[in-house]
Amino acid sequence: MKKILAKDWIPVGGMDLEANALTAITTPGNTLVMAGPGSGKTELLAQKACYLLQTTTCQHPRRILAISFKRDAAFNIKERVARRCGPELSQRFDSYTFDKFAKQLVDRFMAGVPAPYAVAPTYELLIGKPVRPTIEDAFRAISTTKYYHTRAVKYEEFITSVPLPHDDNDLDGKMIKAAWLYLTAGTSPKMDLRMIMRLAQYIIETNPILRSFLQQTYSHVFLDEFQDTTFLQYDLLGACFAGSNVNYTAVGDDKQTIMKWAGAIPGIFGQFLADTGATPLPLTINFRSAPKLIYLQNYLVEHLLKKKEFAKPSPHWKGGPGQARMCYFDNQAAEISYLVKQIVGWVTKEKIAPREICILVKQTPPQYTTDLIAALIASGVEARDEMVLQDLLCEEVAIYVLNALTVIFGGRYGKESDEAFGLLCNINASYEDVALVRLKTKFMKFIDECRSSYDGTTITIKELGRLIVDIVQFAGIPKLKITFPQYQQGNFCKKVIEDLFSNLKQYYSTTKNITAAIATLLGKESIPVMTAHKSKGLEYHSVIFIGLEDGAFWTYNKQKDSDDNLVFVALSRAKERVLFTFCAHRNGPQTADSIEEILGLLSGSPDVDIVDLRKPT
Numbered sequence: 001m002k003k004i005l006a007k008d009w010i011p012v013g014g015m016d017l018e019a020n021a022l023t024a025i026t027t028p029g030n031t032l033v034m035a036g037p038g039s040g041k042t043e044l045l046a047q048k049a050c051y052l053l054q055t056t057t058c059q060h061p062r063r064i065l066a067i068s069f070k071r072d073a074a075f076n077i078k079e080r081v082a083r084r085c086g087p088e089l090s091q092r093f094d095s096y097t098f099d100k101f102a103k104q105l106v107d108r109f110m111a112g113v114p115a116p117y118a119v120a121p122t123y124e125l126l127i128g129k130p131v132r133p134t135i136e137d138a139f140r141a142i143s144t145t146k147y148y149h150t151r152a153v154k155y156e157e158f159i160t161s162v163p164l165p166h167d168d169n170d171l172d173g174k175m176i177k178a179a180w181l182y183l184t185a186g187t188s189p190k191m192d193l194r195m196i197m198r199l200a201q202y203i204i205e206t207n208p209i210l211r212s213f214l215q216q217t218y219s220h221v222f223l224d225e226f227q228d229t230t231f232l233q234y235d236l237l238g239a240c241f242a243g244s245n246v247n248y249t250a251v252g253d254d255k256q257t258i259m260k261w262a263g264a265i266p267g268i269f270g271q272f273l274a275d276t277g278a279t280p281l282p283l284t285i286n287f288r289s290a291p292k293l294i295y296l297q298n299y300l301v302e303h304l305l306k307k308k309e310f311a312k313p314s315p316h317w318k319g320g321p322g323q324a325r326m327c328y329f330d331n332q333a334a335e336i337s338y339l340v341k342q343i344v345g346w347v348t349k350e351k352i353a354p355r356e357i358c359i360l361v362k363q364t365p366p367q368y369t370t371d372l373i374a375a376l377i378a379s380g381v382e383a384r385d386e387m388v389l390q391d392l393l394c395e396e397v398a399i400y401v402l403n404a405l406t407v408i409f410g411g412r413y414g415k416e417s418d419e420a421f422g423l424l425c426n427i428n429a430s431y432e433d434v435a436l437v438r439l440k441t442k443f444m445k446f447i448d449e450c451r452s453s454y455d456g457t458t459i460t461i462k463e464l465g466r467l468i469v470d471i472v473q474f475a476g477i478p479k480l481k482i483t484f485p486q487y488q489q490g491n492f493c494k495k496v497i498e499d500l501f502s503n504l505k506q507y508y509s510t511t512k513n514i515t516a517a518i519a520t521l522l523g524k525e526s527i528p529v530m531t532a533h534k535s536k537g538l539e540y541h542s543v544i545f546i547g548l549e550d551g552a553f554w555t556y557n558k559q560k561d562s563d564d565n566l567v568f569v570a571l572s573r574a575k576e577r578v579l580f581t582f583c584a585h586r587n588g589p590q591t592a593d594s595i596e597e598i599l600g601l602l603s604g605s606p607d608v609d610i611v612d613l614r615k616p617t
Helices: 019-026 041-054 071-090 098-112 131-142 171-184 193-205 208-217 231-241 268-276 291-303 332-348 365-378 396-410 415-427 433-453 461-475 477-483 492-511 514-522 560-571 596-604
Strands: 031-035 063-068 093-097 124-126 190-192 218-223 247-252 279-283 323-329 357-361 382-385 526-531 540-546 574-583 609-612
Touching (some): 019 031, 031 268, 041 063, 041 247, 063 098, 071 093, 124 131, 131 190, 171 193, 190 193, 231 268, 247 268, 291 323, 291 574, 291 596, 323 332, 323 596, 332 365, 357 365, 365 382, 365 526, 365 540, 396 415, 396 433, 415 433, 461 477, 492 514
Parallel strands (some): 063 218, 124 190, 323 609, 357 526, 357 540, 382 526, 540 574
């Protein structure tokens, strides 16, 4: 691809970026972009990747590393870069979560771990519920002096509270080391993602050649949602890149810090500025939300979050003024009746796509939304809990298979074929241009053969399973495992494929059409239901936050700042409309004593309409 001179580069796609965003993209040196909701943080990083690659500021063969917190965010920025600058240049853009970045370092270089911390490659990754009891059992097992019973700590966090190697002269260090070695010894070691991050840090710190290799590989590092960076993550970053010539671009918003419970560093922006000498660059324009919603956001920023970083509406906003409501109900039945009526009206009368409506809760969506989802479906509007499928649909092999199936049964080439071929380019990164042309010809021939062999309305379940296997084998599982380190561990790649087939089989059995089954799996005609935590980085025309009650915010008095920020996050997902609800009776009586300030501010804002359907007492 022809080089673009830096002075001639313009934002790809004619994107409208404010002055500080262009400065962050084109100016060399470390930067901290302080950007509120709707300011285009992800787009800024995608455009900066294009600038660096298209102007050869990031010179071949060096690469760009982007690190995000969530898998869908990592995928989103990867996809944007591929769309903005094409498959050839985007091959040099690596997008990982912190967990994935750490795990691939451990899986690739664990042979270099010094004794006594060496770990067998057959280790078991502890995820979810098994983490706490497994690590607690380790401390019990090595606690010959009843150490376990004298420490009131969360042992799953305590075991990674200090870096490796542990200090044998300190009692805590000695016991942590004993528990660590108890878990990681033998041919069936066990580690959770926090332990993997500490081990990755240790690998880098004890291997200067590997550290130099990383610094030579990456000329630029992007850090998304930087406000939620934890101590472990920051330690790993420092081990990899501190003191090098690697150029940082960190983006974040301290008004959206919602991960303090998970170890997010207080005051991380100030620490980063001191450590890297980065230039702070604030973004002030909110391109996402309607003016009235932005005024409400600013109102909460000042009165609830006690900050002064106010946003401005986009001068190019073409939608309506926006709408916010605070809705009060006696019980869930009244809430469901009201919300179903509203949503059906939005879909049928206003012609808002179901995917442009989102239902948020503080936690445990089934407890708050099971009956609402059933009522919506009975009224002809599909809705589903996204928590079940969100991780599956962010997996590279699942995305590739669904794209290939869409091309096969959709009867045309387009976005999906480009994305499927983009993955093939990615896993064949060593191919020169001629080889890539041959690969594309081979891929199109494979698609045509599949089209002639299968019909989307008559294909059997057995044939669908065989076709999925053929699609994966066309890419090559060994190449997938080399490119995507998460597939190197155990049978994870196989499990993703099996889960994908299982869900497709279920939807195909209902729809009798594979194209419709894919659309249903992707939720294209379904209202997403999720936690507010999961909604970070997403946006919707209309947002409903259910359960602004003490029962949902039961830890509010312990983590007020994070929960206040969470309400701000929920509000700022909306482009044109947001509804908050309170029920006086939801699985028992509900109050709003702890979160009285939040409800008081929402009810008192001049930009919020009150809907009070409670019966007088």
